Amino acid sequence: MIYVKKKRKNSLSFNTDFSLHTDFDTASIPSHVAIIMDGNGRWAKKRMLNRVQGHRKGAETVRTIVECCREIGISILTLYAFSTENWQRPKMEVAALMSLLAKFLKSEQKNMLDNNIRLNAIGQIERLPEHVRQALHEAMTLTKNNEGMLFNLALSYGGRAEIVRMVRDVAIKAKEGRIDPDSITYEVVSDHLYTKGMPDPDLLVRTSGEMRISNFLLCQIAYTEIFVTDTLWPDFSKEEFLRILQNYQHRERRFGSTNN
Ligand code: IPE
Ligand code: IPE
Ligand code: MG
Numbered sequence: 001m002i003y004v005k006k007k008r009k010n011s012l013s014f015n016t017d018f019s020l021h022t023d024f025d026t027a028s029i030p031s032h033v034a035i036i037m038d039g040n041g042r043w044a045k046k047r048m049l050n051r052v053q054g055h056r057k058g059a060e061t062v063r064t065i066v067e068c069c070r071e072i073g074i075s076i077l078t079l080y081a082f083s084t085e086n087w088q089r090p091k092m093e094v095a096a097l098m099s100l101l102a103k104f105l106k107s108e109q110k111n112m113l114d115n116n117i118r119l120n121a122i123g124q125i126e127r128l129p130e131h132v133r134q135a136l137h138e139a140m141t142l143t144k145n146n147e148g149m150l151f152n153l154a155l156s157y158g159g160r161a162e163i164v165r166m167v168r169d170v171a172i173k174a175k176e177g178r179i180d181p182d183s184i185t186y187e188v189v190s191d192h193l194y195t196k197g198m199p200d201p202d203l204l205v206r207t208s209g210e211m212r213i214s215n216f217l218l219c220q221i222a223y224t225e226i227f228v229t230d231t232l233w234p235d236f237s238k239e240e241f242l243r244i245l246q247n248y249q250h251r252e253r254r255f256g257s258t259n260n
Contacts, residue, residue, distance in 0.1 A: 024242060024245065024246055024249075025249050026072070026073070028249055029072055029073055029074060029245060029249075030074065030201075030202035030203045030225075030245070030248060031074070031075045031076060031199055031202055032074075032075065032076040032077075032078065032198065032199050032200065032201045032202055032203075033069060033074050033076070033077050033078070033201060033202065033203045033204075033205065034077075034078040034079075034080070034201035034203070034204045034205070034216070034217060034220075034221070034224070035065070035077070035078070035079050035080065035204070035205045035206070035207070036080045036204070036205070036206040036207070036213075036214060036216055037058060037061070037062070037079060037080060037081065037207060037233040037236075038206060038207050038208040038210060038214075038232075038233055039054075039207050039208030039209075039231075039232030039233045039234070039235075040054035040055045040057070040058040040232070040233055040234060041054050042054075042208060042232055043057060043058070043232040043233070043234040043235065044057075046232075051093055052093065052096040052097075052100075054234060055096065055097055055100055056100060057234035058233045058234045059100055059104050060234070061233055061234055061235075061236050062079060062081075062104065063108065063111070064237070064238060065077075065079075065236065065238070065241060066108075066111075066117070066151060067111075067115070068238045068241055068242075069149060070115050070116075070117055070148060070149045072242075072245075074149060075149060075150065076149070076150045076152060076198055076199070076201075077149060077150070077151050077152065078122070078152040078153075078154060078195075078201060078217070079151075079152070079153055079154065080154045080157065080214075080216050081101065081153050081154060081155055082097060082101070082123075082154070082155050082156055082157070083154075083156075083157060083158055083214060083215055083216070084123075084124065084156055084157065084158030084160075084161050084215065085158065085214075085215065086156075087127070087156070098128065098129050098131075098132050101132055101135075101155070102131050102132045102134075102135040105119075105132075105135040105136060105138070105139045106135055106138075106139075108139070109138070109139055109142055109143075112139065112142075112143045112146070112151070113142060113143060113146070115148060115149075116146045116147060116148030116149070117143060117146055117148055117149045117150075117151050118143045118144060118145075118146040118147065118148075118149070118150050118151065119136075119139045119140050119143045119151050119153065120140065120150055120151065120152045120153070121136055121140065121152070121153050121154075121155050122152055122153070122154050122155070122157055122162075122194035122195060123154050123155045123156040123157030123158075123162075123194065124155075124156040124157070124158075124161065125155065125156070127156045128155060128156060132155075136153075136155075150198070152195075152198075154216070154217075157194070157216070158215045159213075159215045159216060159217055159218030159219065160215060160218065162193055162194055162218070162219070163218065163219065165192075166189060166192040166193055169192045170184065170188065170189070170192055189219070190219070193219060193220070195217070195220055200220045200221065200222065200223065200224060201217065201220060201221060201224045202224065202225060202248070203224065203225050203226075203227065203244070203245075203248050204216075204217075204221055204224045204225070204226045204227070205227050205228075205229065205241075205244055206226070206227075206228045206229070207229055207231055207232060207233045207236050208229075208230065208231070208232050208233060209228060209229070209230040210228070211228055223253070223255050223256075225248055225251055225253065227244050227247060227248065229244065
């Protein structure tokens with residue numbers, strides 16, 4: 001059983017062998033973790049399966065990692081589930097991803113309620129098919145008063161599209177005289193991003209080894225610690241995640257300043 005600062009009501013049982021993680025410091029866990037869940041297709045290919053089977057297995061990992069984050073007391077978990085560029089994939093794959101997403105949102109409702117998790121979505125929600133928007137709306141409404149953890153799903157999300165949207169919104173307000181262009185600060189910018197009111201991610205994890213950001217949270221990751229693992233998302237585990245958190249805890253974050 002993982003040791004946590006405060007035992008939470010309704011926490012899930014946790015079967016990780018914690019002897020491996022004796023120097024895990026529960027006092028300095030990151031507040032906000034963001035993950036680029038990559039490698040479902042490669043996982044399937046290695047097993048001669050189709051890509052959709054990889055995505056299905058990937059959804060199981062999502063469940064595992066959400067539970068893990070909730071249990072160790074991470075305040076915000078942001079998962080990159082579908083990018084603005086992912087619309088360019090074959091229609092069949094996009095449709096399968098959307099069905100899996102709707103299914104996941106329905107099957108996880110109880111879990112999120114039991115574990116005091118609030119669901120939120122960031123991205124161009126209006127582009128999602130009606131049945132997915134419906135499932136999202138339902139899960140978000142149902143969990144809106146939960147305060148244990150914020151689970152942010154990035155759906156049809158792109159960092160550049162987010163910047164364009166922010167610039168448009170700010171420009172309209174400036175034109176209407178509601179914002180003085182001379183008083184635009186980064187705070188104003190940040191208040192017009194999907195992540196309004198949220199702290200920036202402390203840690204960004206990418207699975208499957210690619211050393212790139214792929215249009216994720218371009219503004220918000222200015223000083224985020226990055227960790228890339230070769231593990232494919234469907235193979236990603238609680239144990240590896242905890243090792244990454246340990247690694248994070250040994251880093252020195254300087255934010256452009258000196259360390260003393
Ligand atoms: C991540 O896995 C899931 C999504 C981007 C939706 P991929 O589907 O990108 O898997 P690879 O990168 O082809 O292995
Ligand atoms: C990033 O993965 C997007 C998501 C995980 C949703 P991709 O597989 O789309 O990124 P690239 O194409 O390797 O950059
Ligand atoms: Mg990929």
